[in-house]
Amino acid sequence: MVSATKTPKVINENWRRWLRDNLARNVPSSTLIGVMVEREFDADAVNACIEDIRSRPPEPSNAIFPEPDHLAGDWQAWVVRNIQKGVLEQTLIDAASREIKAAWAQRIKGLHLKSESQGYNYATAPTPRTGTISLEGRSIPILLEMAEPRITVYGNVLTKEECESLIALSQPKMLPSQTHDPATAKLVVKDFRSSQGTYFDRGDNDLIKHIERRLADLAQWPVENGEGMQVLQYRQGGEYRPHFDFFPPESPTSRLPMKNGGQRVATLIVYLNTVEDGGETYFPQLKLKIKPIQGNVLYFSYTDAESGLDRQTLHGGAPPVNGEKWIMTKWLRQKEFKYNLA
Numbered sequence: 336m337v338s339a340t341k342t343p344k345v346i347n348e349n350w351r352r353w354l355r356d357n358l359a360r361n362v363p364s365s366t367l368i369g370v371m372v373e374r375e376f377d378a379d380a381v382n383a384c385i386e387d388i389r390s391r392p393p394e395p396s397n398a399i400f401p402e403p404d405h406l407a408g409d410w411q412a413w414v415v416r417n418i419q420k421g422v423l424e425q426t427l428i429d430a431a432s433r434e435i436k437a438a439w440a441q442r443i444k445g446l447h448l449k450s451e452s453q454g455y456n457y458a459t460a461p462t463p464r465t466g467t468i469s470l471e472g473r474s475i476p477i478l479l480e481m482a483e484p485r486i487t488v489y490g491n492v493l494t495k496e497e498c499e500s501l502i503a504l505s506q507p508k509m510l511p512s513q514t515h516d517p518a519t520a521k522l523v524v525k526d527f528r529s530s531q532g533t534y535f536d537r538g539d540n541d542l543i544k545h546i547e548r549r550l551a552d553l554a555q556w557p558v559e560n561g562e563g564m565q566v567l568q569y570r571q572g573g574e575y576r577p578h579f580d581f582f583p584p585e586s587p588t589s590r591l592p593m594k595n596g597g598q599r600v601a602t603l604i605v606y607l608n609t610v611e612d613g614g615e616t617y618f619p620q621l622k623l624k625i626k627p628i629q630g631n632v633l634y635f636s637y638t639d640a641e642s643g644l645d646r647q648t649l650h651g652g653a654p655p656v657n658g659e660k661w662i663m664t665k666w667l668r669q670k671e672f673k674y675n676l677a
């Protein structure tokens with residue numbers, strides 16, 4: 336009688352998942368091989384499967400994928416509007432998937448801080464003025480100084496009158512703030528940034544020119560490398576969720592704005608009014624909050640001379656608990672920021 340040789344059982348996807356889950360729980364491989372051999376699997380095949388699982392990067396521990404905050408807009412209205420226009424359902428699914436993918440890429444890379452910040456060279460990072468500072472006869476106290484990341488808070492940089500004049504000049508031309516849509520690179524109004532804003536070209540008027548020179552002096556960075564001034568007004572509850580001020584290399588929207596002036600290297604935020612409660616500029620990775628006090632200036636830098644980026648400068652604007660918050664932001668670039676480009 337010829338005895339039939341038994342063909343070993345094939346390790347299907349269910350068994351493979353069972354092995355992967357148990358290995359992730361640190362069950363010894365000898366135990367797993369024992370269990371499977373009892374069920375007539377070949378020990379060598381099980382061992383090879385275990386080696387293969389171990390050689391691959393682990394899967395995420397669970398699949399909780401909340402919607403990125405800034406997608407939480409009125410997406411139903413967007414769907415209805417487009418269906419009415421005759422856009423195909425699959426086209427909308429593809430467009431939404433692209434947006435979610437880009438937003439998640441930005442989020443995950445943004446929070447994957449440690450390895451990237453380790454490559455950052457603080458020796459060549461832009462560094463503002465420190466020590467005893469007197470500007471135009473006024474002494475400027477340094478209220479906070481951090482080396483890594485470079486963060487400095489100066490007091491008494493603008494007078495009460497200057498702050499009030501800037502608010503008065505801005506008031507008639509405030510518009511809802513815009514931000515770049517990661518999927519389409521277009522400027523859009525989003526919940527992500529619930530403020531109103533306006534903009535002054537560099538050197539727009541004598542007051543702006545004067546303040547720009549003062550800020551360039553504090554930042555030790557040329558006036559010509561500064562973008563125009565952005566004024567923001569947050570009403571009660573208005574906020575700017577955590578973000579980077581540099582153009583993230585992983586985002587498809589970054590290339591175009593970098594053509595004029597290169598990467599952003601540092602930010603100056605001028606507090607135009609004092610907010611009694613809330614409204615702080617906060618750095619979640621550093622567990623640091625800066626209180627908005629009229630005339631004070633917050634400086635932070637995030638691009639070194641080799642274009643390395645300091646992702647620890649993730650920051651946001653907290654909602655004022657009562658009253659309004661007015662700030663003026665100046666972003667500094669690697670190179671001259673030109674106006675009137677053809």
Ligand SMILES: O=C(O)CCC(=O)C(=O)O
Binds near residue numbers: 567662
């Ligand atoms: O509102 C704030 O305190 C932060 C503003 C900000 O991050 C910006 O203008 O880039």
Ligand SMILES: [Fe+2]
Binds near residue numbers: 650
């Ligand atoms: Fe910012």
